[in-house]
Amino acid sequence: xxxxxxxxxxxxxxxxxxxxxxxxxxxxxGTIHALVGENxxxxxxxxxxxxxxxxxxxxxxxxKGNAVRFSSPREAINAGIGMVHQHFMLIPELTVxxxxxxxxxxxxxxxxxxxKRIRAQIEKDAEAFGLGINPDEKVAQLSVGRQQxxxxxxxxxxxxxxxxxxxxxxxxxxxxxxxxxTTLRSMRDKGKTILxxxxxxxxxxxxxxxxxxxxxxELIGTLKAASATKPELARxxxxxxxxxxxxxxxxxxxxxxxxxRNLGFITPKGExxxxxxxxxxxxxxxxxxAGVEGNGQRELLQVIRGLxxxxxxxxxxxxxxxxxxxxxxxxxxxxMGVSHIxxxxxxxxxxxxxxxxxxxxxxxxxxxSFHKGAGFDDAAIKSHNRMMIKxxxxxxxxxxxxxxxxxxxxxQQKVVVAREFNRPGISLLILAHPTRGxxxxxxxxxxxKIIDARMQGVAxxxxxxELEEIVALATRVGCLFKGSIRHEFSRDEVALKRADEHxxxxxxxxxxx
Amino acid sequence: MTKKTGQLVTPALAILSALLxxxxxxxxxxxxxxxxxxxxxxxxxGSSYGTGQVVFRLTTLILSGLxxxxxxxxxxxxxxxxxxxxxxxFAAAITGSLIPETLSPALAIALCIxxxxxxxxxxxxxxxxxxxxxxxxxxxxxxxxxxxxxxITGYLLxxxxxxxxxxxxxxxxxxxxxxxxxSLTGWFANSPANLSLLFSIAAALLFQIILxxxxxxxxxxxxxxxxxxxxxAGINAGMHTxxxxxxxGAVAGLGAANIILGYKHYYESGMTGGIGFTGIAxxxxxxxxxxxxxxxxxxxxxxxxxxxxxNAWVPKDIFMIIEAxxxxxxxSFSALEKQFLNR
Numbered sequence: 001x002x003x004x005x006x007x008x009x010x011x012x013x014x015x016x017x018x019x020x021x022x023x024x025x026x027x028x029x030g031t032i033h034a035l036v037g038e039n040x041x042x043x044x045x046x047x048x049x050x051x052x053x054x055x056x057x058x059x060x061x062x063x064k065g066n067a068v069r070f071s072s073p074r075e076a077i078n079a080g081i082g083m084v085h086q087h088f089m090l091i092p093e094l095t096v097x098x099x100x101x102x103x104x105x106x107x108x109x110x111x112x113x114x115x116k117r118i119r120a121q122i123e124k125d126a127e128a129f130g131l132g133i134n135p136d137e138k139v140a141q142l143s144v145g146r147q148q149x150x151x152x153x154x155x156x157x158x159x160x161x162x163x164x165x166x167x168x169x170x171x172x173x174x175x176x177x178x179x180x181x182t183t184l185r186s187m188r189d190k191g192k193t194i195l196x197x198x199x200x201x202x203x204x205x206x207x208x209x210x211x212x213x214x215x216x217x218e219l220i221g222t223l224k225a226a227s228a229t230k231p232e233l234a235r236x237x238x239x240x241x242x243x244x245x246x247x248x249x250x251x252x253x254x255x256x257x258x259x260x261r262n263l264g265f266i267t268p269k270g271e272x273x274x275x276x277x278x279x280x281x282x283x284x285x286x287x288x289x290a291g292v293e294g295n296g297q298r299e300l301l302q303v304i305r306g307l308x309x310x311x312x313x314x315x316x317x318x319x320x321x322x323x324x325x326x327x328x329x330x331x332x333x334x335x336m337g338v339s340h341i342x343x344x345x346x347x348x349x350x351x352x353x354x355x356x357x358x359x360x361x362x363x364x365x366x367x368x369s370f371h372k373g374a375g376f377d378d379a380a381i382k383s384h385n386r387m388m389i390k391x392x393x394x395x396x397x398x399x400x401x402x403x404x405x406x407x408x409x410x411x412q413q414k415v416v417v418a419r420e421f422n423r424p425g426i427s428l429l430i431l432a433h434p435t436r437g438x439x440x441x442x443x444x445x446x447x448x449k450i451i452d453a454r455m456q457g458v459a460x461x462x463x464x465x466e467l468e469e470i471v472a473l474a475t476r477v478g479c480l481f482k483g484s485i486r487h488e489f490s491r492d493e494v495a496l497k498r499a500d501e502h503x504x505x506x507x508x509x510x511x512x513x
Numbered sequence: 514m515t516k517k518t519g520q521l522v523t524p525a526l527a528i529l530s531a532l533l534x535x536x537x538x539x540x541x542x543x544x545x546x547x548x549x550x551x552x553x554x555x556x557x558x559g560s561s562y563g564t565g566q567v568v569f570r571l572t573t574l575i576l577s578g579l580x581x582x583x584x585x586x587x588x589x590x591x592x593x594x595x596x597x598x599x600x601x602x603f604a605a606a607i608t609g610s611l612i613p614e615t616l617s618p619a620l621a622i623a624l625c626i627x628x629x630x631x632x633x634x635x636x637x638x639x640x641x642x643x644x645x646x647x648x649x650x651x652x653x654x655x656x657x658x659x660x661x662x663x664x665i666t667g668y669l670l671x672x673x674x675x676x677x678x679x680x681x682x683x684x685x686x687x688x689x690x691x692x693x694x695x696s697l698t699g700w701f702a703n704s705p706a707n708l709s710l711l712f713s714i715a716a717a718l719l720f721q722i723i724l725x726x727x728x729x730x731x732x733x734x735x736x737x738x739x740x741x742x743x744x745x746a747g748i749n750a751g752m753h754t755x756x757x758x759x760x761x762g763a764v765a766g767l768g769a770a771n772i773i774l775g776y777k778h779y780y781e782s783g784m785t786g787g788i789g790f791t792g793i794a795x796x797x798x799x800x801x802x803x804x805x806x807x808x809x810x811x812x813x814x815x816x817x818x819x820x821x822x823x824n825a826w827v828p829k830d831i832f833m834i835i836e837a838x839x840x841x842x843x844x845s846f847s848a849l850e851k852q853f854l855n856r
Contacts, residue, residue, distance in 0.1 A: 307744060331747030340745075348745045351735050362735065363746030365728055374727045 002064060004029040004162050004193035005050060010059030012045050019045040021217045023059070027162075027210075032184055032194045034204040034225070037214035038237055038439035040408040043197050046214070047164050050195075051083045052076035063162070082160030084151040086167045092140035097122055099139055100154050118157075125156040128190070129183050144293075145176035152183065163187070164195045169203055170437075173292045174467065174509050181207045199237075199439070201230045202468070213237055238441045246447035249455075250495065251475050254283035257459040258304070258428055261317040265299040265483070268311035273299040275483040276316070281459045283427065285491075286450070288462040288470040291480030291512045297463050298343065299483075301432055304461070305340060306330045320428060331366070339420040340430035343463075345409075345437075349416045352405040356396050359404045359415050360385045364423060388418040393445060410442035417446055421453055429453055429460045435469060447473060467505045471498060479511035487511040523850050524798060527842040528812070535835040544826050552826075553819035563818065565694070565704020570788075570814035572706075572771040573598075575713040577792025578810050579720060580637075580765035582801035584651070584757045586724065587737040587750075591758065593640055593655025594765040595789025596662030597633040601766025603666045604632035605773045606780030607674065609685025621689035622774060626712075629769035636662060637762020641755040651758070659789075670782055681781035691775040707775030716764060720803040733757065765789060791817070794840045812839075 005027040012020040020042045027033045037043050048054040050061065052070030061068055063079050070076045073083075090099050101118050122135050131149045139147060148168065155163050169177045184194055184207055198204060204211055205225055212222040213236040220236045234242045258281040265274035274296045281287045291297060302308045303318055306328045318325045320336055328336075342348035350359045361370055361381055370381050385399055392414045396402050404412055417434065434450065435443045450473055454460055464470050470477060477489040489497070489508075497504040536546040557563040580594040608628040612621055640658055643649040674682045693707045694700055724730035736743040736750040743750050772784060795813055799805035813836060820832030 305745070329747070329749075330744065331749075334747050342742075342745050344741075347739065347741050349742060351738050351742055353738050354735070358731070362742070365731060366747070371728070374729065376728065376731070 002029050003027065003062075004064060005195070006062040006065075007046075007050075008060040008062070010046070010049060010056045010061065012042075012049060012054060013057045018217050020049070020056070023214075023219045025212060025219060025222065027193060027195060029064070029193050030188060030191050031209040032188050032196060032207055034196045034198060034208035034211045035214065036197075036199060036201065036204055036211060036233060036237060038199065038408075038441065039410055039437065040216075041214040041237070042217040043214055044166065045217075047083070047166060047195065047197055050076070051081060051164060077158060077160070080159065080161040081164065082155030082158060082162070083164040084148065084155065084166065084168060086170060088147050088151055090139045090147055090150060093138065095136050095138055096133055096142070096150050096153075097135035099150055100135075100157050104158060121157060122153055125153055129156070129186050130179070131183060144171045145173065145179070148172070148176075148180065149183075161191070162193045162195065164197070166197045167199070168196070169198065169200065173465075173513065174505075175513055177203070201233050201440075204228075204233065205230065215239055234440055238439070240441075242440050243444050244440075245472050246444070246451055248451060248472065248498075251285055251454060251491075253285040253475070253491075254457060256280050256282050257321060258461065259317070259319050261319075262315070263300075263303060263318055264313075264315035265296070265303060265308070266313040267299075268309065273483050274303070277480075277484045278316075279478055279485055279488075281428070281461055283459045284454060284457045285475035286454050286460040286462055286473050288464065288474035288477045289480050289485075290464070290467060290470050290477055290508050293465060295480050295512070296483040297432070297480065300480075301340075301343060301430065301463070304333075304338070304430060306333045334363070334423075337423075337425050337427035338430065339423045339426045339428070341413075341416055341420055341432060341434050343432040345413055345416060350404050350412060353403055356389075356394070356399040356402055356404050356407065356415060357381060357385050360388055360399070360419050362419065364419060367424065388415075388422065392418040392449075394418065408439070409437040410439040413438045413446065414442060417449060421449055426458060429458050430463075431460060432463045433465065434462070435464075435466070467508055468501070470508070471501050471504050477508065479508060481512055523846045524809075524843055527846045528839055531835055531839040531842050534838060535831065538831050538834060539827055542827055542831060549823050549827055552823050556822035557815050557819045561701055562704050563822065565701025565706035566818045567811070567814050568694070568701060568706040568710055569704060569771070569776065570818055571810050572710045572713045572775075573768040573788050574791060574795055574810040574814050575717055575807055576764050576768040576771075577789045578795030578799065578806040579716055579792075579803060580633075580761040580768075580789070581792045581796035582799070582803065582806060583720060583764065584637075584761045585796060585801040586734055587753055587757045589641075589644075589651045589754065589757060591637065591640070591655055591761045592652055592793065593637065593658050593662075593762070593789070594792045595785060595787065596655070596659035597636045597762040597765035598768045598785050598789050599659075599662045599666050600636045601629035601633035602769040602773050602785060603669065603780050604766070605629035605769040606682045606685060609689040609774065610683040610779075612686055612689060614686055614688070616686070616688050618688045618690075621686060622691060622770075625685070625689045625774055626767065626770050629766040629773075630763040631766070633766020633769075634759045634763030637765070638755060638759035640762075641758030644758075645751050645754060666780075667782060670780065674780075681777075681779045684779045685774065689774055690778060691770060693775070705776040707771065709771035709775045712767060712770055714807065716767065717803045717807050724803065765792075791836075794836060797840060798843050 003026045007023050007025045010020055010023045011018060023046060035043050045054065049056050052073045052075050055071065068079060097119055100122055119135050126133055131153060133146060133149050139150060168180065172180060188194055196208060205228065208225040210222060211225050211228055211233065213220045213233060215237060230244060231241065234244060260277055260279050263274050263277040266272050279287065289297065303314060304325060306325065307330060308314060314326055323336065325333055346352065351362060370376055389399060394414045395411050396407055404415060435446055438446065450460065462473060474494055476491055477494055478485040479487045539546045539549050557567050577594040577598060580597060581591050584591040605625045605628060609625045612624060636658060640651050640654040643654045644651050670682065676683055691707050691709055695702055724734065732748045733753050736748050736753045740750045773780060777784060791813055795806055795810045798809040816832055816836060820829045
């Protein structure tokens with residue numbers, strides 16, 4: 001087997017900052033090669049260079065032995081490279097077949113599209129790699145997992161022999177992930193070369209042949225996946241040893257705080273999203289909700305946060321210390337001692353254009369201690385922020401000037417965590433995907449803070465799509481399926497089953513699909 | 514190039530290239546650009562009357578710029594400054610003519626200004642309510658409200674308030690007139706420049722402080738930048754929409770102080786002359802920043818009056834081209850700058 005992609009001393013500088021520094025790497029033909037690293041390590045920059053979206057400042061690239069200098073993705077595509085981006089590049093209003101042939105209609109502008117031939121080709125590819133799909137369905141109607149199949153079929157249709165996947169499993173359910181890996185393996189066995197960008201180490205070990213680790217723009221090392229271990233990779237990524245599983249001492253629960261009884265939620269369009277959902281949450285415990293996205297998580301959060309959209313129908317009860325939450329505004333609920341980390345940090349948790357310091361008080365700007373006249377007490381905010389930045393290890397150069405958008409995802413999330421965990425008088429903490437898109441180093445810290453908060457008697461409701469996270473943190477686990485808790489693991493069960501993580505994850509998986 | 518210097522360099526470059534292109538246009542129209550430009554400079558900042566004319570235009574333009582800029586912070590496009598100003602001007606003129614003769618000047622002026630701001634404010638608020646209650650796009654709502662304002666003021670003037678055989682209302686009581694700058698300092702002789710300028714500048718500074726120094730401004734900017742995040746943080750974004758539209762309208766209405774109370778002393782049809790629309794350009798060029806609006810309003814008012822003074826040689830259409838081109842160039846240049854910084 002030859003070398004599919006060879007990089008020799010590739011450097012990419014943005015101003016004086018080297019996003020990639022002297023990277024030399026060989027990706028063997030017919031292998032699955034994983035590229036791992038924390039956010040901001042330079043993985044995306046490197047793949048964008050290979051895919052022709054960026055031009056390297058210096059260094060050489062050879063595809064299958066031929067030196068190349070791409071000036072656009074079009075040239076990379078012609079050289080047999082294909083890429084599936086983290087956010088799919090599909091047009092929802094078009095059908096599967098139309099999306100796949102887009103840009104490759106194989107006919108002149110005004111002549112008829114050879115639809116029959118194209119459809120046959122798609123069906124052949126789909127069958128060869130177990131990507132069953134209906135070419136005439138509209139993409140908008142497909143699940144995320146199926147949309148990814150369309151992206152893969154697009155590459156196959158263009159005869160790509162080198163395929164780049166950017167964080168492909170971030171949006172998939174556990175079973176979809178399994179299927180996706182099967183597809184990857186079968187593509188490799190038919191001679192395709194696969195470059196997999198990810199930060200999930202378990203997946204790397206499960207599917208990759210070779211692993212390259214990047215840190216701060218440098219290539220730290222390349223090793224065989226078969227002989228690599230998770231702690232070793234984590235150490236290479238972060239540059240120090242990382243505690244992969246947080247210490248979770250037994251808990252003392254107190255009184256019931258949050259109580260949901262037969263909660264129902266019908267959207268303005270008439271879809272039932274919550275259906276007789278009941279659960280109780282006590283002080284000093286972490287109730288984790290496991291479930292595939294779209295089974296009512298968003299609506300559950302909306303009800304508890306007072307953010308249900310106008311026109312939706314709520315039924316049942318949601319009470320905090322006996323006080324109903326339904327019909328209250330977000331500000332009133334916050335005043336009752338509720339703090340939350342929203343599902344989508346970038347859209348809901350921070351103001352990207354505001355400096356770090358303004359974000360550290362965002363949503364807490366109503367607190368008197370920050371006020372002075374009609375404005376803010378800059379000195380009080382500064383000292384509060386300095387404390388937060390230190391305690392949560394938020395890496396930023398000048399919090400008063402630097403917009404939060406300039407920070408890495410992990411540091412942005414640390415800002416949100418610092419802000420929400422330190423609300424005065426907090427008794428209920430709602431965490432939606434607290435570590436999504438966050439580096440391992442930061443995950444370690446956030447997990448510790450979650451356990452700390454629980455030890456201090458805060459009631460915590462955790463929603464996460466990472467089952468490992470749920471197993472590591474939960475006191476009790478509720479399995480959410482089609483808008484209600486289908487199965488609940490009690491405190492004793494969880495304590496017992498935590499010992500065998502993999503078995504437990506499998507068991508949870510059965511209850512949520 | 515850093516972001517900060519870019520904010521200065523980009524508009525400057527755009528204005529410079531707009532001037533270069535206008536030089537070309539003047540040349541094409543058969544005139545000598547140096548002669549035209551020097552005439553313009555002499556008859557604006559070169560003469561005390563000309564400067565007064567520019568100051569007069571500047572006063573209203575700052576306010577109509579603010580009227581566009583404040584809602585713009587919430588991503589609302591207020592095309593209705595013209596209608597809001599019309600309503601304000603009409604209200605000020607009627608109030609001014611109806612108040613008792615014996616009222617003290619301070620009270621009389623305050624009453625007229627309040628009625629102007631209330632009329633403009635209601636007109637702006639109406640667009641806000643239409644958006645919040647019925648989901649009517651504010652662009653469409655404010656354009657339509659402009660027509661309606663024209664209709665209402667036109668009807669009321671012709672059928673009820675115009676003095677016989679004229680097209681204007683009865684003059685306001687002398688107590689409600691705002692003194693000219695000339696009467697106090699002797700500057701800008703014979704020009705319409707009056708003390709309303711102080712209101713305009715105060716308004717710009719006040720909004721700068723409100724937007725960037727107060728909790729209200731902090732919430733408002735957040736609601737404009739990321740409405741979802743604002744909702745999650747317990748900010749009532751809908752209330753901010755109403756306040757911003759109402760405030761924008763009230764500020765536009767304040768422009769009446771300059772035109773009616775400071776200069777004309779009565780309402781006459783067509784007296785606003787599209788200054789509410791120039792306000793859009795002023796606000797956009799300034800990036801909706803209140804203090805910058807003073808500068809861009811100065812630029813546009815100089816250009817407008819300067820264009821008028823050389824009307825005998827160069828048609829004023831050429832200056833309309835320059836104004837519009839500057840805006841297009843600023844927008845294109847800032848897009849280029851973004852690409853450049855991201856490269």
